[in-house]
Amino acid sequence: MDQKRYKRKIYLEDKPRPKAREELLAAFGLPPRKEWVKVEDALGRITAEPVFASTSMPHYHASAMDGIAVNAADTYSAHEQNPLRLAYGEQFVYVDTGNAIPAQYNAVIMIENVNVIDDQTIEIIEPATPWQHIRPIGEDIVQEEMIFPQGHKLRPADLGSLLAARITNLEVVNKPVVSIIPTGNELIEVTDEPVPGKIIEFNGTVFANFVKEWGGNPRLSGIVKDEPEKIKEALLLAAETSDIIVINAGSSAGSKDFTVHIIGEIGTVFTHGVAARPGKPVILGKINEKPVVGVPGYPVSAYLALEWFVRPLICKYLQIPEPKRQTIQVKLGRRIVSTMGQEDFIRINIGYVNGEYVANPLTRAAGVTMSYVRADGLLIVPADVLGYEQGETAEAELLKPLEEVTNSIVFSGSHDLTIDLLSSQIKQKRYDMKIISSHVGSMAGLMAIRKGEAHVAGIHLLDPETGEYNLTYVKKLLDDMDIVLFPFLKRKQGWFVPEGNPFEIQSVADIAAKNAHFVNRQRGAGTRILFDLLLKEAGLAPDSITGYSREMFSHLSVAAEVKENAGAVGLGIFPAARAMGLSFIPVADEEYDLVMTKEFFESEKGRLLVSVIQSEEFRESVEKIGGYKVVADAAPKIG
Template structure:
């Protein structure tokens, strides 16, 4: 460790707005322009007001096929008084788009012209002055301002540029943003990643955002956690870019060199903002180029990028930052926040029973999937301790509201067949979509009860009756206008490392062998099954190594078992199959769909039932192994 950089300092808690204002005040790039062909300028930003080079039309143009006349000559024409006109004296033939030469000032459609002799026509209706003529500049007048500066060119804008023969246009150059990924543990996505090596993907994501916002990203190769290498990369970058983004190393730990290097080479304005996640940000300047140090955790990184780099890109281009659509929602769960920091909570939104209900996803900054899954973002201001369940709050939307409004909200226990069901539904009903959260069977029942979901997948064994699901629905939802739809029979069993090294065949083997048991969360059907097995065999949970650590899906359990030779878990066959694990069947269980009555009876609900009962769906599900679909079941209403 390089002692020079070892001192530990503490992060500031600067309000985000203040930090943005400061960095914008220090941003003073050499703005550049470029001239380009208008036909190529889609999406570019005008560098100055644009004036029409020519009028459109640029001459008086016929709007019809017909004859051009002097309107005055035709005023007396009617059926009892046909008027004859001589070609080249009183009229000329014109086609659509032809020029109307002076002194002609009206067009009569060819359908209303009677050719009575060579070069003589007869008309029986008068023509109004300027009838069927597109006068000069009808659409665009020469020297008219077409667009102000800072205008993003849309397809129709390209049209008026070309129509007015404004064939070249001055646009803002795209600001170049150099992205420097740092970290000893990083390897490129193309490289083989051994344990201890993590794929560098933040750089590509950051580059994609910069591109979307109108900048020109340049992705630097990975730089090791070494002050002199980072220093060299920084110095090169500030000389060749309008903005520099350095990823990770932005906090205040012993290997976080960013802040020290910027201080050494230039000036630091901010180290730490009052946000969660995204706090460890460094904002500074080297040789007149702004350098933004952003955290390594993906969610923090992308948020910090949007807060501090997007305003710079927009400022360079002279445009306002696009704002997200907002939506009022009801909170399905309590949100706890701390004073003094803005909280950015990724939320799912479901449209159930005419209400938008939002629930928080994990708040861990390292979970990229929370951003992928999020429908919206709740920003809790620094002076708020949070919100209560049921509160109405406004979210920034990350997905179109129409998509959210029509999505089927699936909750409860995870099963792979739900993904297949979603695919089938999507190809039957364009735009239909199932959004699912995997929270376990009991939480699924609660979600239906609280009106947060349309469907829940449940497989809950009643230890008394040995029956699945019914007694639970009866207990928690009787009279709640719900339907229990018998769906699958599936096999649960032991998930074991290939070759079953500890020779585990039943629950007593697990406790005897001191195997690491990979458990599921409380309320999950699989957890209830395991607890029943323990009780039936008189085993105390204390005797189970790993009992207290909880995983949230079959796949998580399987991934964990795959990673440890002494591990074992309980789960469904396809999870074992997809990870190449051994599988020993334990029990056949009933995995059913609990739906609100309103959804079950809706068009979408009935479509879903038809799909489930189709040959194609059944064949696809049963091909996985360990499944059978219940044929023509009787739905039970509660």
């Protein structure tokens, strides 16, 4: 088959997602297959048929207490003023909890209320009422009673009731087999050497685990090359051997998009493109009466498309309702823009600050898996909404337990590698707490404190007038707030250069003179402010620096960039250079401090944060990295 044949532009539909879903589900009956399993192995399985009790529980009249079994009528005269004696074997027998009540008795008196006179005689001072402290036959389960209907997902306690009803095996719905086919010439296995242009195949593993979590039985195939014959072969095999087919990549309108044509050729395409982002270029169709879902190559698009279309197919097969995520109302820390007619699935961080859940969007780039991994929630902007203004309230689906969101310390501001270490040590002390951080730079960190979007901001802002760090900026920007400026670290800033410093970079003048490619930081970052100051001091204009206009958002990103480009130089902190095996030319010793409201500083979270920072363990682990000195025992600069 000619690959060129498929090399043409494809028009993607804008079908509303709910409509595409409905059409997909309506096209398949998905009658489940059934299998017998032992009760012990049935956790999480779905009953395929109603289950009826094989026996009653209890299956005899059982004593509910330790005591004596009596005939109630024999005891009516008993009274505190008129104790009654009963004869063993004739008028009573001893019973323990669970013992069968002999047929001639109809009540139990608790042992605590029995006065033992001798081996043959007891005395009581209160009459028994008929059937007291007796568990009648079938108190729990009556033989032939329906214990569960079909379509019931079995929980731990359910298994107990089945065994109690003397059921040892039951019919459950088979887990639907979901074939997963990764395609693409650029894909390599994780164990292969990654060369430029090759990407590790990991979507398949994610899909398989989503399918497992949703109750399906995933079958992940090897990587299939972007060749029509091979893709066709893989699809036909999957259609024969599975209940649902997932094929990855090849569903955008790019140059190697054979998949939609092949599905059309050997089956039917219902939908190609839905009005939702990311995840838009999804393919829905069927091959041999089996549903096939073509999910986009970009991971986040793929995860969402899988949830939109594969999860409902699995649930329909299992005949269970789709699970729903918990939702909460969040206040938007930033404006969110969307397109009319398109749903937007925005990954957000949610911080619980000043009694409000404040949401900030993460990157929308569909290739950034960490934006999904780090997200606390999903904000779904409906197709008929153009977006939300800052400060507006909207509903978000939680991707993490609410407790975790509520308990997190929200960190903003400048990036420093010790923040992860700090989070890790906080979690060691209180495993329901941690830091969620967004690296937005020192200035944006201060603004986050101002707007009540973060608990703590890390800043390193040099005032060229005074030569002092941080103090001036906090006073200027947060003057009207009750703030604590907490000394945290002294750290070294310096040039990141390829090993051995081949261009002999020692100053900003060298960068300009040798036309090195400079890897810059974003506006508002402390490191950027330092660089701009160095430029100014050297009397250089920004446009004398190659690469000045492109901005990176962290020390590690700068170092990674320098590592890949032998002609590059960056500015940043020592540990980032060391992590990437770069040489480091010291430029400045700076003060990296923490800003927080006095209220937070004095709160439980704040005290925990400070106690960890001041611990010997933290100091040791930070100073071991090199280039750091923890100064957390100094007095606050403000507050």
